[in-house]
Amino acid sequence: MNVIKEWKTLLIPYEQAVEELKVKFKAIRNQYRELNEYSPIEFAMGRVKKISSIIEKAERRSIPMEQLEEQMEDIAGIRIMCQFVDDIYEVVNLIRERSGKDFTVLYEKDYIKNPKDSGYKSYHIIIKYPVQTALGTKEILAELQIRTLAMNFWATIEHSLNYKYKSHIPDGIIERLKNSAIAATRLDEEMMEISREVVNAQLMFEEKSNT
Amino acid sequence: MNVIKEWKTLLIPYEQAVEELKVKFKAIRNQYRELNEYSPIEFAMGRVKKISSIIEKAERRSIPMEQLEEQMEDIAGIRIMCQFVDDIYEVVNLIRERSGKDFTVLYEKDYIKNPKDSGYKSYHIIIKYPVQTALGTKEILAELQIRTLAMNFWATIEHSLNYKYKSHIPDGIIERLKNSAIAATRLDEEMMEISREVVNAQLMFEEKSNT
Amino acid sequence: MNVIKEWKTLLIPYEQAVEELKVKFKAIRNQYRELNEYSPIEFAMGRVKKISSIIEKAERRSIPMEQLEEQMEDIAGIRIMCQFVDDIYEVVNLIRERSGKDFTVLYEKDYIKNPKDSGYKSYHIIIKYPVQTALGTKEILAELQIRTLAMNFWATIEHSLNYKYKSHIPDGIIERLKNSAIAATRLDEEMMEISREVVNAQLMFEEKSNT
Amino acid sequence: MNVIKEWKTLLIPYEQAVEELKVKFKAIRNQYRELNEYSPIEFAMGRVKKISSIIEKAERRSIPMEQLEEQMEDIAGIRIMCQFVDDIYEVVNLIRERSGKDFTVLYEKDYIKNPKDSGYKSYHIIIKYPVQTALGTKEILAELQIRTLAMNFWATIEHSLNYKYKSHIPDGIIERLKNSAIAATRLDEEMMEISREVVNAQLMFEEKSNT
Numbered sequence: 001m002n003v004i005k006e007w008k009t010l011l012i013p014y015e016q017a018v019e020e021l022k023v024k025f026k027a028i029r030n031q032y033r034e035l036n037e038y039s040p041i042e043f044a045m046g047r048v049k050k051i052s053s054i055i056e057k058a059e060r061r062s063i064p065m066e067q068l069e070e071q072m073e074d075i076a077g078i079r080i081m082c083q084f085v086d087d088i089y090e091v092v093n094l095i096r097e098r099s100g101k102d103f104t105v106l107y108e109k110d111y112i113k114n115p116k117d118s119g120y121k122s123y124h125i126i127i128k129y130p131v132q133t134a135l136g137t138k139e140i141l142a143e144l145q146i147r148t149l150a151m152n153f154w155a156t157i158e159h160s161l162n163y164k165y166k167s168h169i170p171d172g173i174i175e176r177l178k179n180s181a182i183a184a185t186r187l188d189e190e191m192m193e194i195s196r197e198v199v200n201a202q203l204m205f206e207e208k209s210n211t
Numbered sequence: 212m213n214v215i216k217e218w219k220t221l222l223i224p225y226e227q228a229v230e231e232l233k234v235k236f237k238a239i240r241n242q243y244r245e246l247n248e249y250s251p252i253e254f255a256m257g258r259v260k261k262i263s264s265i266i267e268k269a270e271r272r273s274i275p276m277e278q279l280e281e282q283m284e285d286i287a288g289i290r291i292m293c294q295f296v297d298d299i300y301e302v303v304n305l306i307r308e309r310s311g312k313d314f315t316v317l318y319e320k321d322y323i324k325n326p327k328d329s330g331y332k333s334y335h336i337i338i339k340y341p342v343q344t345a346l347g348t349k350e351i352l353a354e355l356q357i358r359t360l361a362m363n364f365w366a367t368i369e370h371s372l373n374y375k376y377k378s379h380i381p382d383g384i385i386e387r388l389k390n391s392a393i394a395a396t397r398l399d400e401e402m403m404e405i406s407r408e409v410v411n412a413q414l415m416f417e418e419k420s421n422t
Numbered sequence: 423m424n425v426i427k428e429w430k431t432l433l434i435p436y437e438q439a440v441e442e443l444k445v446k447f448k449a450i451r452n453q454y455r456e457l458n459e460y461s462p463i464e465f466a467m468g469r470v471k472k473i474s475s476i477i478e479k480a481e482r483r484s485i486p487m488e489q490l491e492e493q494m495e496d497i498a499g500i501r502i503m504c505q506f507v508d509d510i511y512e513v514v515n516l517i518r519e520r521s522g523k524d525f526t527v528l529y530e531k532d533y534i535k536n537p538k539d540s541g542y543k544s545y546h547i548i549i550k551y552p553v554q555t556a557l558g559t560k561e562i563l564a565e566l567q568i569r570t571l572a573m574n575f576w577a578t579i580e581h582s583l584n585y586k587y588k589s590h591i592p593d594g595i596i597e598r599l600k601n602s603a604i605a606a607t608r609l610d611e612e613m614m615e616i617s618r619e620v621v622n623a624q625l626m627f628e629e630k631s632n633t
Numbered sequence: 634m635n636v637i638k639e640w641k642t643l644l645i646p647y648e649q650a651v652e653e654l655k656v657k658f659k660a661i662r663n664q665y666r667e668l669n670e671y672s673p674i675e676f677a678m679g680r681v682k683k684i685s686s687i688i689e690k691a692e693r694r695s696i697p698m699e700q701l702e703e704q705m706e707d708i709a710g711i712r713i714m715c716q717f718v719d720d721i722y723e724v725v726n727l728i729r730e731r732s733g734k735d736f737t738v739l740y741e742k743d744y745i746k747n748p749k750d751s752g753y754k755s756y757h758i759i760i761k762y763p764v765q766t767a768l769g770t771k772e773i774l775a776e777l778q779i780r781t782l783a784m785n786f787w788a789t790i791e792h793s794l795n796y797k798y799k800s801h802i803p804d805g806i807i808e809r810l811k812n813s814a815i816a817a818t819r820l821d822e823e824m825m826e827i828s829r830e831v832v833n834a835q836l837m838f839e840e841k842s843n844t
Contacts, residue, residue, distance in 0.1 A: 005246070012245065012246075016235075016238050016242075020231060020234055023230045023231055023234055024227075024343070027226075027227050027230060027345075028344075028345050031223050031227075031344055031345035034219050035219065035220070035345070037345075101343050102341075102343050130313075132235070132309055133238065133242055134238075134239050134248075135242070137312060149575050150572070150609065153609075157505075157613065161616070161619060161620060164619070164622060173616060173619055176612070176615050177616065179612050180609065180612035180615070180616065182612075183605070183608045183609040183611075183612040183613075184609055186605045186608065186609075187572065187605040187606055187608075187609050189605075190598070190602035190605040191575070191579065191605075193601070193602070194595060194599065194602065197595055198579050198582050198583060200586060294790075360782065360786050361783070361786065361820065364782050364824075368716075368824065368831050372827070372830060375830070375833065384830055387823070387826050390826070391823035391824055391826070394816070394820040394822075395820055397816045397819065398786075398813065398816040398817055398819075398820050401815075401816040402786070402813055402816075404809050404812070404813070405790065405806060405809045405810065405813065408806055409790050409793050409794060427668070430668065434667065438657075438660050438664075442653060445652045445653055445656050446649075446653070449648075449649050449652060449766065450766075450767050453649075453766055453767035453768070454767055456645065457638070457641065457642070457768075459767075520765055523770060524763075552735075554731055554735050556668070556670075557664070559734060
């Protein structure tokens, strides 16, 4: 078996898992809307890590290739976006309640209450997910990242800069990134102030649109 | 709870199941292609039965509304299309092997070896499928229909006519439908004659396209 | 012709136009990426105004139904999201250069340099767009809204509140909305500070991903 | 500019054109359905020719690379599927009527009245289509193939075999292909016999589904 086929064989269950998990989290939002209830999920998206990024991360963390499946938790990644910070914790509860059914929660990291030094904020949950593929049954790890739209905007920018500077961002830019993280948090706080008003408004809106 | 909300609550798990099953069967095809192997599945599609059709069928078969979930097997329907008749039986095997994993096979009906009087041909498998929704866990029934492209063409036409004549198609048209069923079977037989050649050809094609 | 059919006949060209314009603006982004150049468009989406909203707006502005097509400019709406404020003006230039080709620019409103009292910011361009449908040829009006992610977040929230309070938002909430508009602008300013760094970073990223 | 970028620059307008034309032909079908009228288009799909196939065809036909855009008509290809043979000619009329509006018909080839020796049947129309891309304005050629489902089934099989045998299919298989072409034509004829019944039935079906 050549290298390309080996990579394909490795990644097929992850691609399958990402497709299934996207359907599952997008459905939650649609179901709330159909029932005229406020959805804590604004939208969901997913991706399988690029081969080049897997290799790079494996080298950086000294993960041997044959232990990728046990030690790299974000080959399959699902991102769930929320309107308000409070919604994030509601989504976390939804996910916890589902543990033991179609997936199992392994552990959680709350980078909102404990942001990274860089300013990075998000709630991470690592799950174990069983998939059936043309190659048979497999249990894979997946990372769920739950964040507000402002946190996501900031994280996308930071990701680009980390890539550019190979994780050695110059001090001046690190300073600016921290300032923008503060501005993003400030926006989330202001939004939280009017969130209760908005949640009710959006419910009324859904109801009317259905008629 | 009003009637519309009751129907929505009933159908949400079926909609979710159809979305998930579509992803699963489409993935099988993509996985074979990625691995440069011939896929017995040409494509897959799905639908939830319309409310008006559910009511009509319930009346016709005297199914009380509160027993819909146990007695109506095709509220969730998945259609799997194959190039050749032999592929159908390969797909049936794939599905049987998966029973007890992400779904359970309840029973099968082989309308290819035993076509209906009308001329209808297809292989049906009824499965039990567990879904998680915003409303909790649920096990639903789903019908998998596996057929060739020619069988599908014919079945679509017959479905339209049955609808038009409320299942009382005039004799003259019944006769013509039978003739076209014979023509469809003849096409499938001719295609089977060259199928082995084609399967190899398509494998070569996939391989080259990847380079 | 009944009322439902009349509405359908009115809206079909708008639906068609929105589909075509979405394809066109999404394509611009993909083309920049394929050529390893920075795309000023982050993503694009579109919608046709709901019938209930058209009626409501027609009443509010005293537009007679038979003048809808000439006087209501946002029945077809396209929203173009940018990472940075500067990108908005680059997109505006792209659109101006295309005037007279597949569409014609009628006029522009710069609510970024001149925000509305509420705090609303966006750049609007009204275009005339020719469509061919099953019903024949038609020239329709469409509104292009170009904004940053932070402007969009804020505008979505304001829209919900306007809906809830039928455009009579209580003073206390108006105050809070203004505060959050300031926070959104602050985030956009901080992001602009690092935008040049990010643009270069994203270009490098694209280039590597392609190999 | 390297070779990969040259190919990308060549193909971007074709990709754009295929996306736009797919939207346009799919819309026709949806519009008929919305208006409760029978649609002669069953579905539409499109593709840009693979680079390897372009090179191969250019060599086979001695087309110099710098004349690709004028001499190769099927780099952009749209396939329109119909239920019945009569529908094909209705679609042809629709396309002719649109000439001079969003595209221009250059010429037509009726391989249904005059099938190829191999048994191949389809109606081809070559059009000139103007596109706007990030690279500017361009007029490209596109091939529209209009066929029934049975013609398409056969053509897909023949394409695979031609690929396998590099256009030198052994005599025995050529014979079998011809037999299956006859079976496909027979199926289309039988279907035509009941087509008027079906068209009416599908109209009634649409109408009821909308209520």
